[in-house]
Amino acid sequence: ELKVEQNPLFLSMQEGKNYTIYCNYSTTSDRLYWYRQDPGKSLESLFVLLSNGAVKQEGRLMASLDTKARLSTLHITAAVHDLSATYFCAVTETSGSRLTFGEGTQLTVNP
Amino acid sequence: DADVTQTPRNRITKTGKRIMLECSQTKGHDRMYWYRQDPGLGLRLIYYSFDVKDINKGEISDGYSVSRQAQAKFSLSLESAIPNQTALYFCATSDPSGTAYSSYNEQFFGPGTRLTVL
Numbered sequence: 001e002l003k004v005e006q007n008p009l010f011l012s013m014q015e016g017k018n019y020t021i022y023c024n025y026s027t028t029s030d031r032l033y034w035y036r037q038d039p040g041k042s043l044e045s046l047f048v049l050l051s052n053g054a055v056k057q058e059g060r061l062m063a064s065l066d067t068k069a070r071l072s073t074l075h076i077t078a079a080v081h082d083l084s085a086t087y088f089c090a091v092t093e094t095s096g097s098r099l100t101f102g103e104g105t106q107l108t109v110n111p
Numbered sequence: 112d113a114d115v116t117q118t119p120r121n122r123i124t125k126t127g128k129r130i131m132l133e134c135s136q137t138k139g140h141d142r143m144y145w146y147r148q149d150p151g152l153g154l155r156l157i158y159y160s161f162d163v164k165d166i167n168k169g170e171i172s173d174g175y176s177v178s179r180q181a182q183a184k185f186s187l188s189l190e191s192a193i194p195n196q197t198a199l200y201f202c203a204t205s206d207p208s209g210t211a212y213s214s215y216n217e218q219f220f221g222p223g224t225r226l227t228v229l
Contacts, residue, residue: 009151033217042201043154043220088153097142097161097205097216098169101153 002027004091006102021105023072023089031092032072034063036085079109114138115221117202123227130189132224134202143185148199192228200224
């Protein structure tokens with residue numbers, strides 16, 4: 001059974017600071033996704049990572065994937081208040097199609 | 112117009128009542144999914160469908176049933192609602208082919224239905 005764990009689950013940080021959210025998964029996977037959810041809203045796709053060493057960046061967010069370590073990171077650079085949201089990673093087993101989600105990381109960026 | 116829509120957006124009901132949540136999509140995707148979200152537990156898959164004739168149970172299907180009326184419509188039913196089914200429910204769609212490998216099976220979510228069972 002595929003398990004996906006995120007840490008930290010809660011993150012409070014100051015504007016301008018850097019931080020990293022970690023996503024570990026338990027079995028072989030060929031696709032990893034990062035989503036953002038604002039309070040009371042739906043999930044918005046941020047990144048799709050498909051191969052070992054993949055790195056994608058959008059604004060102040062950068063995601064990477066290490067399939068050998070079964071680890072993905074979401075790095076936040078110089079955080080701003082608008083990044084406050086819950087971030088989920090989700091993983092698909094190799095050749096599978098079902099997503100298994102992590103618990104989510106609730107990020108709060110304080111002025 | 113939204114690509115994935117859900118109705119109702121909010122529903123309060125009583126224990127034992129039958130409830131149907133509906134999902135429609137205009138993305139032309141074959142694959143559709145139902146998830147529930149509970150605080151601290153992320154999203155958990157209830158049922159999924161790869162086409163109109165294909166329905167599969169997810170990790171938490173007990174107490175739920177689904178119907179795929181057409182490629183664009185996928186309904187979730189609670190035959191006899193109970194309080195621990197109070198949650199936020201999301202429908203999602205995906206296209207296994209995609210126009211580029213990077214979009215392979217990426218899931219797109221509806222706005223969600225907040226269900227409260229008293």
